[in-house]
Amino acid sequence: MTQKILSLSNVTKCFDRRTVVDEVSFAINPGERVALLGHNGAGKTTLFKIILGFLRQEGGDVCVFDHQPGSASARAATAYLPESVAFQKSLTGREVIRFYARLKGENPKKSEDLLDRVGLAEAANRRVGAYSKGMRQRLGLAQALIGHPKLVLLDEPTSGLDPVSRQNFYRLIEDVAAEGASVLLSSHALTEVEARTDRVLILSKGKLVADDTLSNLSAKARLPIRLKVRGSEENADHIANSLGGKRINGRSVELLCEPGDKVARLASISELGDLIDDVDMHLPSLDDVYRHFSAIAEPEA
Amino acid sequence: MFNRILTVAGQEVRIGLRNRWIMLATLILAAFSLALALLGSAPAGTLGVDRMTITVASLASLSVYLVPLIALLLAFDAISGEIDRGTLLLIFSCPISRFEFLLGKAAGHVFVLTLALSLGYGSTGALLLATGSGSMAGLIDFVRLIATSAALGVAFLSLGYLLSALTRQAATAAALAIGAWLILVVLYDLALLGLLVTDPGGIFASKIFPFAILFNPADAFRLFNLAALGASNLVGGMAGVSENLPFPAYFGLFSIAGFTTLALILALFRIRRITP
Numbered sequence: 001m002t003q004k005i006l007s008l009s010n011v012t013k014c015f016d017r018r019t020v021v022d023e024v025s026f027a028i029n030p031g032e033r034v035a036l037l038g039h040n041g042a043g044k045t046t047l048f049k050i051i052l053g054f055l056r057q058e059g060g061d062v063c064v065f066d067h068q069p070g071s072a073s074a075r076a077a078t079a080y081l082p083e084s085v086a087f088q089k090s091l092t093g094r095e096v097i098r099f100y101a102r103l104k105g106e107n108p109k110k111s112e113d114l115l116d117r118v119g120l121a122e123a124a125n126r127r128v129g130a131y132s133k134g135m136r137q138r139l140g141l142a143q144a145l146i147g148h149p150k151l152v153l154l155d156e157p158t159s160g161l162d163p164v165s166r167q168n169f170y171r172l173i174e175d176v177a178a179e180g181a182s183v184l185l186s187s188h189a190l191t192e193v194e195a196r197t198d199r200v201l202i203l204s205k206g207k208l209v210a211d212d213t214l215s216n217l218s219a220k221a222r223l224p225i226r227l228k229v230r231g232s233e234e235n236a237d238h239i240a241n242s243l244g245g246k247r248i249n250g251r252s253v254e255l256l257c258e259p260g261d262k263v264a265r266l267a268s269i270s271e272l273g274d275l276i277d278d279v280d281m282h283l284p285s286l287d288d289v290y291r292h293f294s295a296i297a298e299p300e301a
Numbered sequence: 302m303f304n305r306i307l308t309v310a311g312q313e314v315r316i317g318l319r320n321r322w323i324m325l326a327t328l329i330l331a332a333f334s335l336a337l338a339l340l341g342s343a344p345a346g347t348l349g350v351d352r353m354t355i356t357v358a359s360l361a362s363l364s365v366y367l368v369p370l371i372a373l374l375l376a377f378d379a380i381s382g383e384i385d386r387g388t389l390l391l392i393f394s395c396p397i398s399r400f401e402f403l404l405g406k407a408a409g410h411v412f413v414l415t416l417a418l419s420l421g422y423g424s425t426g427a428l429l430l431a432t433g434s435g436s437m438a439g440l441i442d443f444v445r446l447i448a449t450s451a452a453l454g455v456a457f458l459s460l461g462y463l464l465s466a467l468t469r470q471a472a473t474a475a476a477l478a479i480g481a482w483l484i485l486v487v488l489y490d491l492a493l494l495g496l497l498v499t500d501p502g503g504i505f506a507s508k509i510f511p512f513a514i515l516f517n518p519a520d521a522f523r524l525f526n527l528a529a530l531g532a533s534n535l536v537g538g539m540a541g542v543s544e545n546l547p548f549p550a551y552f553g554l555f556s557i558a559g560f561t562t563l564a565l566i567l568a569l570f571r572i573r574r575i576t577p
Contacts, residue, residue, distance in 0.1 A: 054390070090320050091319065
């Protein structure tokens, strides 16, 4: 039997009669890395605050290790990194870590090792005010890892980080999950989380529209491959007619095809021989997949 | 529990030291009190009163203005500032209760304030003693002044927490704090004075005025200190009031304690309802 680290069922939250979180249900297993995706204002932060017990949901149930959110035992096992946190500028990284270690009832001296782990050992005695954005975010992560939490909640941890810092950040998260902690992190772009999470949840206008692995989501979306065929100005119409595509400018024709038809489609293009100058193939990107699922909720809203 | 309260308190003291807040407050208190002691003591010699006592009388009036200001400036950031920076989310996601958090903040700030008062006023007292113009009685007056100033500070710290918990923006809380200082320390007295002048022998002067003093911790502080010095013959004004009151002057201390308790309870009530 696997105990769920976190489970939500039909959670609903309204602000001034506007539904921000709408019947959301999902569960997280031990050691799982789950990405919660959504546009700005989709309800990601509200969901985090409900899980932490800062907000009460109007309907549904939230369970953190069989405890009420916000209860002492739930808080002791949960760690959180808010979206934008500005630690006291005049304190050093070491002092910040020691402060939160004491609040969590952990050994401050031992917790200092976390600074080493996130690569801040050498900056530990510098003031936080002089840290770069990436360093501040890593300090935030170090803070969240104090005392080996079972559930780590990270609210847009990598927004605004450069690609290298982002990769380092995800490598750290991988290590944490490997040690058995479950990680729930939010982001507003699928491209950011890529293959670095086990499962993807997509939240759109407060509704959960997808809950699956990334490869399953791409398969489910069945997004067409786009082929752009370039000929000359005189024969563009001829190409469009014979392939059944749409002429998009003076000399190019766009075709859409299912992943399974790809080879057959390319064969029919090559039959045209000299008429074709060039062919471009666009596989659906992660952003396309994300847009596909986000759009599902749009018409109802 | 004590550990967590001490952690929050320790953090406040550390920040106070690091931001040079303590140093600044100490310097201001020391500079003003030294100026009052050295410049203001010139006429005292002719009266034949202890120079320390008369300095304490002047410092009591100084405290009424400065201590609430310092306390409010320390406190306004306590909750709204943490919300602004996003750190309250972090702190409240740790296993610390909101009561412990408020108590820790208060303990840290009281320490900062008491340290500044002891160093600032203490240096003046030490100087007077060293120059041979002090006495045992004068020393007790000094200690009483520092202790009651700290109590006045706690009252305004509590008010500051309440104001800070009312808003989510630190800037708004700062504006509220300055407004509260202006009303309680400056305008309240002016209003009382104006009402007294318009009808010196009426119901207001005899029945309402004494209690109006008790409702404001700043006035209650001044009333107690000047009465305790027996200084009505020295400074006149407010001190003379204490002899005509329908209650003893130490009621002023109860007033400060009551104000503090009420403000702290209201602040805690607000903090409990905050979504960080």
